[in-house]
Amino acid sequence: MRLPAIIKETFSNLFRKPATVKVPIEEKLPPAPGYRGVPRVDYSKCTGCGLCARYCPSFAIELITKDKRRYPVFHIYRCIFCHQCVEVCPVKAIKPTEEYELSTDRPSDLIIKP
Amino acid sequence: MSTIDLILGPQHPAFKEPERFLFKTEGEIVVDVEPRLGYVHRGIEKAFEMRNYIQGLYLAERICGICNVAHTLCYAQAAEEVYGVEVPPRARYLRAVIHELNRIHSHLLIIGVAAELIGFDTLFMLIWRDREIVMDLVEMMTGNRVISAYITIGGVRRDVSPEFIEKAKKMLTKLEERVKYYRKVWIEDPIIRARCVEVGKLSKADAIKLCAVGPTARGSGVNYDVRRHRPYAAYDEIPFNVVLREEGDVWARVLCRIDETLEAINIVKYALDHLPSGDIRVKVPIRPPPGEGVAFVEAPRGELLHHVYSDGTDKPYRWRVRTPTYANIPAVCHMFKGCYIADIPAILVSIDPCFSCTDRVTILDIRTNERKILTWTQLKKMFREFRRPKA
Amino acid sequence: MVHLVEVESEVAEYLRTKLGDKLFGVATPKKLRVVVRVSSDAVKSCIRAIQEKFGDVHLTTITGCDLGEELELTYHLHLYANNVHIMVKTKVPKSEPKIDTITDVIPGAVLYEREVYEMLGIQFIGHPKLERLFLPDDWPEGIYPLRKDWRPEGLK
Numbered sequence: 001m002r003l004p005a006i007i008k009e010t011f012s013n014l015f016r017k018p019a020t021v022k023v024p025i026e027e028k029l030p031p032a033p034g035y036r037g038v039p040r041v042d043y044s045k046c047t048g049c050g051l052c053a054r055y056c057p058s059f060a061i062e063l064i065t066k067d068k069r070r071y072p073v074f075h076i077y078r079c080i081f082c083h084q085c086v087e088v089c090p091v092k093a094i095k096p097t098e099e100y101e102l103s104t105d106r107p108s109d110l111i112i113k114p
Numbered sequence: 115m116s117t118i119d120l121i122l123g124p125q126h127p128a129f130k131e132p133e134r135f136l137f138k139t140e141g142e143i144v145v146d147v148e149p150r151l152g153y154v155h156r157g158i159e160k161a162f163e164m165r166n167y168i169q170g171l172y173l174a175e176r177i178c179g180i181c182n183v184a185h186t187l188c189y190a191q192a193a194e195e196v197y198g199v200e201v202p203p204r205a206r207y208l209r210a211v212i213h214e215l216n217r218i219h220s221h222l223l224i225i226g227v228a229a230e231l232i233g234f235d236t237l238f239m240l241i242w243r244d245r246e247i248v249m250d251l252v253e254m255m256t257g258n259r260v261i262s263a264y265i266t267i268g269g270v271r272r273d274v275s276p277e278f279i280e281k282a283k284k285m286l287t288k289l290e291e292r293v294k295y296y297r298k299v300w301i302e303d304p305i306i307r308a309r310c311v312e313v314g315k316l317s318k319a320d321a322i323k324l325c326a327v328g329p330t331a332r333g334s335g336v337n338y339d340v341r342r343h344r345p346y347a348a349y350d351e352i353p354f355n356v357v358l359r360e361e362g363d364v365w366a367r368v369l370c371r372i373d374e375t376l377e378a379i380n381i382v383k384y385a386l387d388h389l390p391s392g393d394i395r396v397k398v399p400i401r402p403p404p405g406e407g408v409a410f411v412e413a414p415r416g417e418l419l420h421h422v423y424s425d426g427t428d429k430p431y432r433w434r435v436r437t438p439t440y441a442n443i444p445a446v447c448h449m450f451k452g453c454y455i456a457d458i459p460a461i462l463v464s465i466d467p468c469f470s471c472t473d474r475v476t477i478l479d480i481r482t483n484e485r486k487i488l489t490w491t492q493l494k495k496m497f498r499e500f501r502r503p504k505a
Numbered sequence: 506m507v508h509l510v511e512v513e514s515e516v517a518e519y520l521r522t523k524l525g526d527k528l529f530g531v532a533t534p535k536k537l538r539v540v541v542r543v544s545s546d547a548v549k550s551c552i553r554a555i556q557e558k559f560g561d562v563h564l565t566t567i568t569g570c571d572l573g574e575e576l577e578l579t580y581h582l583h584l585y586a587n588n589v590h591i592m593v594k595t596k597v598p599k600s601e602p603k604i605d606t607i608t609d610v611i612p613g614a615v616l617y618e619r620e621v622y623e624m625l626g627i628q629f630i631g632h633p634k635l636e637r638l639f640l641p642d643d644w645p646e647g648i649y650p651l652r653k654d655w656r657p658e659g660l661k
Binding site for chain 3: 343
Binding site for chain 1: 254
């Protein structure tokens with residue numbers, strides 16, 4: 001009787017390093033360059049045009065009026081990280097980042113406002 | 115012999131997603147089956163009517179996480195037909211690349227799950243380990259492992275660098291070797307053959323009659339692949355084979371997927387070698403002209419359709435989506451008839467189910483032998499009455 | 506795949522001769538696509554005629570759409586013989602939404618007709634089991650969510 005092909009593979013795996021890494025105790029895996037993380041806003045550049053709020057697919061951007069000007073407020077807990085706002089911003093005031101570790105015990109950390 | 119009703123789902127260890135099947139059984143044999151869909155019905159078609167075309171793109175992506183590229187591609191093609199724009203050649207090739215990478219990842223996922231459900235956990239672990247290669251590639255190309263957000267109306271959102279192309283080809287060669295090995299295991303292994311061969315038969319005539327699509331139909335010898343028969347993206351310029359098997363059982367359908375994975379690797383390599391230069395997208399205005407658009411795409415699970423009616427405003431008037439698993443439900447119900455109860459998970463997984471499905475409970479009253487179907491509200495009321503202390 | 510333009514006009518010409526005054530119009534808007542507009546009682550005979558001439562037919566889906574006074578149905582057919590996509594379009598009045606079933610011609614249409622029935626309220630005469638498919642059991646009778654006069658609660 002011939003041995004099934006899987007047997008050899010199974011036993012060779014006994015002598016191999018694990019395929020997984022212990023995140024974040026032993027090692028922290030960096031995301032690939034260009035990873036879509038939290039969008040950050042440069043409020044000094046923002047003109048308050050409201051295009052980002054109009055295109056946001058998850059309705060995470062709210063427009064508020066402060067000192068007679070409009071500003072977008074980003075509710076990151078609703079964000080789906082599609083970077084559509086980064087793409088439509090006419091003055092490039094919204095910058096993409098690669099941040100992905102977002103868990104917090106203060107909900108106010110997840111709101112970006114001026 | 116009297117029949118016994120066997121209810122599997124909506125929550126069941128053998129099903130990965132919520133779905134209820136009522137099997138009428140005689141001993142060990144299933145004689146009839148009644149599916150109940152709708153457990154995760156989210157009303158997406160109505161939601162499309164309340165979003166503009168760009169927002170809808172990201173909603174379409176979330177119809178199915180696994181085949182998200184197929185949905186965005188189909189959405190974009192339907193919208194482009196309404197807008198009347200042509201996609202630049204480089205974008206058409208990049209669309210084919212990401213679409214095939216998505217197919218590799220989806221097929222490896224379901225081959226692994228198929229192995230697990232027939233009781234072969236080693237193979238499941240190994241396949242899922244090697245699936246990480248293609249997940250890393252997708253992350254490098256698009257910026258996320260699964261939800262790619264890569265295709266947009268009028269083209270694609272990011273370009274690829276020459277370094278990426280070099281790296282991708284190297285990694286895909288490695289993956290190809292592994293998939294060839296899994297193919298050998300699937301063909302030769304006596305346990306797999308014992309569990310899958312001649313199980314869940316679907317003849318070619320039945321596959322055509324019940325309108326089966328994708329690898330489910332091609333595993334029964336129906337020659338229909340949208341990529342070949344109504345080409346989109348760059349598939350009219352890329353050489354590839356349509357994988358057909360004549361057997362029509364669980365084994366053939368999974369083997370069909372393994373062979374398609376190998377084809378997909380070749381398509382990606384060819385497309386990356388022959389990538390034309392030029393723009394990657396054309397800009398579209400927020401309002402399309404009034405009209406109608408229909409697009410077909412060969413998603414990993416089969417033929418996918420998006421159909422849009424535009425009335426000239428920034429929101430679609432009506433958006434229709436027909437997903438491949440929905441088309442395969444009549445076929446899978448046919449396959450169940452005459453099978454053993456133990457084969458139910460293997461047959462179900464062989465159509466690569468991805469359910470889009472509400473709340474319902476069937477209660478069999480033993481004393482009166484009366485069958486009731488309760489809604490969620492009735493069940494809550496019954497529970498309250500049960501908890502109330504007896505006077 | 507060689508005679509692309511001829512394939513479409515062949516289908517269009519055949520349907521024109523076969524259906525007569527039940528046919529409201531044929532168009533070939535795109536490569537490998539034929540759009541046929543027929544009266545609501547001629548859908549079944551149209552599909553039969555296509556099957557007789559071109560052999561096996563694959564029904565992709567049935568799209569229902571509320572156009573105000575009328576409900577439009579689109580049957581998406583794929584011909585295995587020459588890969589043409591035929592859209593058979595028909596309209597039924599909203600006051601009396603009734604049409605013959607096609608499940609005796611194409612058995613794969615069972616679920617699509619049930620879905621159109623629950624979402625838009627079109628009665629398919631002769632369907633073997635016309636019941637709810639996706640909607641919950643406590644969903645009120647006579648409310649069809651994909652009609653334009655129904656809007657979900659709590660949304661702007």
